[in-house]
Amino acid sequence: MALHFELVTPAKLVRSEDVHMVVVPGTEGEFGVLEGHAPFMSTIRDGEVKIYARDGATPETIMVRGGFAEVGDKGLTVLAEHVEG
């Protein structure tokens, strides 16, 4: 049970790992992505991406600005122009 998560910026591939769940700040509200999520595409507002490595674990947060999220059969890909932390 793992979701493949990738966080990419123009400068580099920041993250590419298998996690339990990721909460993404979409323009129309936050959404959480687990494994097997339906194909989905959304712009995201500036905010924190929360990464839960395991169920119930304390989330790791990454600030993103200017982004875009895509959920496909390969997992979740977040494209962000800037990443902090």
Added chain:
Amino acid sequence: MASLKELKGRINSVKSTQKITKAKQMVAAAKLRRAQARAEEARPYAERLADVMASLASKVAGDSAPMLFRGTGSDQRHLLVVVNTDKGLCGGLNANIVKAAKAKAKELIAAGKDVQFYLVGKKGRAPIKRDYADRIEKHFDTSDVRTPGFDEAEAIGKDLIERFEKGEFDVAHLVYPVFQSALVQAPTIDQLIPVPSPEETAEGGKAKTVGGAVVDYEPDEEAILEELLPRYVRTQLFAALLEREASEQGASMTAMDNATRNAGDLIKDLTIQYNRSRQAAITTELIEIIAGAEAL
């Protein structure tokens, strides 16, 4: 025939030039590795973005598409965004870029279009000014930052899109060097605005529908595409800046390697000449002494 002292002076001067070119060559080699790594790290983002663009572009078509995508409807006014380096000592790199840009400008002017230049980097200014002084729209200076990054690409992209929305031009082309190897940097011309429909990357779009379920969009396709297009333009510019960086270091390395070798040859020739003159001087001196002794 130059005097011994003069020759010695020349040898020393060529030697110090060689030291400089050698140092520059080593610096370029080290920087090249970094520039190449940076260009490689930028690739995943560009690829993903192109994939997403391709899958969206097929869905949004016709008049509802954003202006950046469908264009202004005319192609009268062209803008050439020429990316040159800020520093010299890199062989024919800048000359080649400028040559490609001028050829394109000539072709467009011959077809009766208006052409304007938007110059990025210092080294393209003088040669383009010589031929098209009245057509230069703007210089964008990247010389005050050490390694141009995404911030510069963002600034250029923003400026270009503003100009496009104000209707200052209809089509923008990007002229930049593509780094192939340390020996080859091919100047390339790509259409930047309107964003060309990504037909060649259509496979990315197909792969998504093969996945089965229909993709949900939030807010909707058009809104996403609208936000994506400026980002795509910026990514193109960023990639061009990275390619420029790698090309500059590669070209510089090759040029300086040649210069170092030439200096070496020159030193060898001069040293031989110096030794011969010295030998000749000694021989003459000996003959004089012997002749003097015989006369006694």
